[in-house]
Amino acid sequence: MLNSFEPNGPLESRWKKHLFDLALVAPQNRDKHKIIVIGTGLAGASLCATLGEAGYRVSSFCFQDSPRRAHSIAAQGGINATKNYQNDGDSVWRLFYDTIKGGDFRARESNVYRLAELSNNIIDQAVAQGVPFAREYSGYLANRSFGGTQVSRTFYARGQTGQQLLLGAYSAMSRQVESGRVTHHSRAEMLEIITIDGKARGVVVRDLVSGELTTHTADCVVLCTGGYSNAYYLSTNAKGCNTSATWRAFKQGAFFANPSFTQIHPTCVPPTVENQSKLTLMSESLRNDGRIWAPKKIEDCEKNPADIKEQDRDYFLERMYPAFANLVPRDVASRAVKHICDEGRGVGAKIHGKRLGVYLDFTDVINKIGLAEVEEKYGNLFEMYERITNEDPYTTPMKIYPAPHYSMGGLWVDYNLMTTLDGLFAGGEANFSDHGANRLGASALMQGLADGYFILPQTIANYLARNTFDNIDEHEQVQQALDLVKDRINKLMHAPDAQYSPEHFHQKLGKILWDACGMSREQARLAQAIDEIKALEIEFWKKIKVTGVDKDLNQTLERAGRVADFIELGILMCKDALNREESCGAHARVEHLSPSGEAKRNDEEFSFVAAWEYQQDEVKLHEEHLHFEFIKPTVRNYK
Amino acid sequence: MIFTLHIWRQKTTDISGDFVTYQVDNIDDDTSFLEMLDQLNEQLITKGEDCIVFDYDCREGICGACSLVINGHPHGEKSATTTCQLYMREYKNQTELWVEPWRASSFPVIKDLTVDRSSFDRIIQSGGYVSVHTGLAPEANNTLVEKHASDEAFNAATCIGCGACVAVCPNASASLFVSAKISHLALLPQGEIENENRSRRMIKKMGDEGFGSCSNHRHCERVCPKGISLQNITRMNRILG
Ligand SMILES: Cc1cc2nc3c(=O)[nH]c(=O)nc-3n(C[C@H](O)[C@H](O)[C@H](O)COP(=O)(O)OP(=O)(O)OC[C@H]3O[C@@H](n4cnc5c(N)ncnc54)[C@H](O)[C@@H]3O)c2cc1C
Ligand code: SF4
Ligand code: FES
Numbered sequence: 001m002l003n004s005f006e007p008n009g010p011l012e013s014r015w016k017k018h019l020f021d022l023a024l025v026a027p028q029n030r031d032k033h034k035i036i037v038i039g040t041g042l043a044g045a046s047l048c049a050t051l052g053e054a055g056y057r058v059s060s061f062c063f064q065d066s067p068r069r070a071h072s073i074a075a076q077g078g079i080n081a082t083k084n085y086q087n088d089g090d091s092v093w094r095l096f097y098d099t100i101k102g103g104d105f106r107a108r109e110s111n112v113y114r115l116a117e118l119s120n121n122i123i124d125q126a127v128a129q130g131v132p133f134a135r136e137y138s139g140y141l142a143n144r145s146f147g148g149t150q151v152s153r154t155f156y157a158r159g160q161t162g163q164q165l166l167l168g169a170y171s172a173m174s175r176q177v178e179s180g181r182v183t184h185h186s187r188a189e190m191l192e193i194i195t196i197d198g199k200a201r202g203v204v205v206r207d208l209v210s211g212e213l214t215t216h217t218a219d220c221v222v223l224c225t226g227g228y229s230n231a232y233y234l235s236t237n238a239k240g241c242n243t244s245a246t247w248r249a250f251k252q253g254a255f256f257a258n259p260s261f262t263q264i265h266p267t268c269v270p271p272t273v274e275n276q277s278k279l280t281l282m283s284e285s286l287r288n289d290g291r292i293w294a295p296k297k298i299e300d301c302e303k304n305p306a307d308i309k310e311q312d313r314d315y316f317l318e319r320m321y322p323a324f325a326n327l328v329p330r331d332v333a334s335r336a337v338k339h340i341c342d343e344g345r346g347v348g349a350k351i352h353g354k355r356l357g358v359y360l361d362f363t364d365v366i367n368k369i370g371l372a373e374v375e376e377k378y379g380n381l382f383e384m385y386e387r388i389t390n391e392d393p394y395t396t397p398m399k400i401y402p403a404p405h406y407s408m409g410g411l412w413v414d415y416n417l418m419t420t421l422d423g424l425f426a427g428g429e430a431n432f433s434d435h436g437a438n439r440l441g442a443s444a445l446m447q448g449l450a451d452g453y454f455i456l457p458q459t460i461a462n463y464l465a466r467n468t469f470d471n472i473d474e475h476e477q478v479q480q481a482l483d484l485v486k487d488r489i490n491k492l493m494h495a496p497d498a499q500y501s502p503e504h505f506h507q508k509l510g511k512i513l514w515d516a517c518g519m520s521r522e523q524a525r526l527a528q529a530i531d532e533i534k535a536l537e538i539e540f541w542k543k544i545k546v547t548g549v550d551k552d553l554n555q556t557l558e559r560a561g562r563v564a565d566f567i568e569l570g571i572l573m574c575k576d577a578l579n580r581e582e583s584c585g586a587h588a589r590v591e592h593l594s595p596s597g598e599a600k601r602n603d604e605e606f607s608f609v610a611a612w613e614y615q616q617d618e619v620k621l622h623e624e625h626l627h628f629e630f631i632k633p634t635v636r637n638y639k
Numbered sequence: 640m641i642f643t644l645h646i647w648r649q650k651t652t653d654i655s656g657d658f659v660t661y662q663v664d665n666i667d668d669d670t671s672f673l674e675m676l677d678q679l680n681e682q683l684i685t686k687g688e689d690c691i692v693f694d695y696d697c698r699e700g701i702c703g704a705c706s707l708v709i710n711g712h713p714h715g716e717k718s719a720t721t722t723c724q725l726y727m728r729e730y731k732n733q734t735e736l737w738v739e740p741w742r743a744s745s746f747p748v749i750k751d752l753t754v755d756r757s758s759f760d761r762i763i764q765s766g767g768y769v770s771v772h773t774g775l776a777p778e779a780n781n782t783l784v785e786k787h788a789s790d791e792a793f794n795a796a797t798c799i800g801c802g803a804c805v806a807v808c809p810n811a812s813a814s815l816f817v818s819a820k821i822s823h824l825a826l827l828p829q830g831e832i833e834n835e836n837r838s839r840r841m842i843k844k845m846g847d848e849g850f851g852s853c854s855n856h857r858h859c860e861r862v863c864p865k866g867i868s869l870q871n872i873t874r875m876n877r878i879l880g
Contacts, residue, residue: 046773
């Protein structure tokens, strides 16, 4: 049985009560405990900073050449908090409500409420670190509204909020590196978890420069290793983002929750060439002022948009969802855009015979508030767009198309953010916790920082205080974990019939997942995809070709290992999607959509978190049933 | 399009490298510079050769990982642009391109086009922060920040730590990078208190890491992909008195 260890009682006092019940580690005992943190994005860096400051010994690892380059750096739009500075009726309760509803009633109430509660403290913390959030002329912090909400609760730093928050966390972490309490290793990739007596006690790490493998032991291990949208090959994530850490954890006994809950973001730059390496997000904040439309008539699709008359434009989100219009949640917007393009009303370059794009038009807002103010708000995003496409969004409407962006699924964690493997914690995008079946804008940064600054430091202390830790440096499991990694690398380096590059397999996997397990899903197609990916897996291990040697900086080898894990994850994503006979949030099963294309949940049978357990080449489903005591599940309706 | 690429190949830090010439064809206008290198690497895999190593991650100009000197220009000739934001439409068909790593003794080459920039991390560790404890921050709006100062601080804070400023500087000085962090924090009331101490420690660390000092060549501002202004160096010098 899965136990989430959720506290009970009034929602408002659950976290406080829980904090009181958690055991503490006395200050003088803290440096006797060593903690390993894998990943130093927002979640990991903020955790390292806080644990170091508390006095623990921390070892951290990231695969980039510096913690400052974690994928969090790319977040554009902003971070939510319930400060209610705009006096528009915001509150902890409202953010809690929006997040539960936005997630289509597939997240835990206690966790989400705690997140909303902690949001304000994050802003205080960031401002104190010198994060230069946008301000008004009065000197007060500025806010804007963001997809899926009707209040202005989003804090931002032009279009570079993630960068500024990460640099804040990185600087706080750097301070602890200087103090000697955090030892950080860059260009280091974790490839296995060391499990002893059912507890996570260490990791095997590959030094990406020398190719050397080393083992590191500790009292517990925390994974803050980000999301897995790159399973689709093309996504808005940085190229290095991968599932390897979470997948190794899964294979060591940590359950993987809701793997099919992946978010496809509506506003990305459409692909322009068939060999493209990644897709770029255009921040959702653009939907505050831009109007989305497509030509009403297919024959207009090739025209210059300026030549398409007002009455021949279909502002389809405004037409379909008058109340929320261009601000409907991401999944709703993405499906609508796909629907339009499937009808043949897309615009832009043809990729594999289809035009994948609709317009995002700023003419009205430029007329209304003037060019200068539009530039102040969106200048750097417009510039980014122009660089990529060679088109000027001030004069020609942008073209956008959905792209994989965020993974709500991830390692199953309880209220303490501990996985089903004792001593293994997961924070940030790597866990499944707070966003249900769909994440609202500006809430991932909030969650990563809440996990790292405020939740994990407390729950980890509790774990350390309640357990004893023998010295395990000589334990045979340490050597076995190392051998497992060596063996795997060997297989990757010496496939029997080496022919194809990691990219070759990754692109194939991406195409299968995008078609079968992307914006719309269907039983037969999912079943077929599972067979296709299984065949791809067999072919991969036969034909993967890695040149160079393993005891060296070898990016081909790095990629091969990550693709191998994505392939296995891909199968689980499809299985999960197949199992969930309903539509909810980002998971749209065509068999369960209303005639107008909206998700039809099945609360009777599927109001649960699907937590998958790995068992010797099979997987077993565990259901964590969700209880809604405070918000009655309703049909999400954005009309 | 077709390009002739002369690419710096170097096996390790200790073994000196050389340019190797490759031909790439079938390159689309909308292909990015790094995608062209991806394509070349795919060819190398087919031929059974070790791939060309270069740093990248975000591929949208924000992580600061990418770092190529193209025809003598860090991040290529286009202003305010990172290597990953270069598209081949900016180059004439059939041109020859010379591709090298950053060159500075404080950024030793690791392999091919990849260098070790951990010296930048150590400079930040020496003082590039506000010494605030987690959890003890006061209500954010209790300290108001004048909008202009906040905007200026933001501009300085957009440095991506790529190191192009060092790569282009005849003295291999890291002054633009260091001054950007010092300015960012100096312009905000939260960071102002530690100004002097912070600046001294960071400057000392810059010297210890082997970076030169600034003698006003001003190349750094020109190549900086984020348009970090030389005024930051002036401000830093003022703080140091
Ligand atoms: C383009 C874009 C824009 C976004 N904009 C917003 C926004 O405006 N607001 C918002 O709230 N959210 C936004 N998001 C989502 C948000 O940025 C991410 O969910 C969040 O930053 C993830 O943080 P993280 O700390 O969990 O992981 P990451 O920042 O991805 O960090 C992962 C870390 O793990 C390390 N790592 C991974 N695997 C290993 C391994 N095996 N060994 C060693 N190290 C490893 C990496 O090196 C890295 O340090 C955006 C996402 C994208 C793609
Ligand atoms: S100052 Fe500019 S060139 Fe130097 S590291 Fe920062 S962003 Fe790069
Ligand atoms: S790859 Fe991130 S800035 Fe170029």
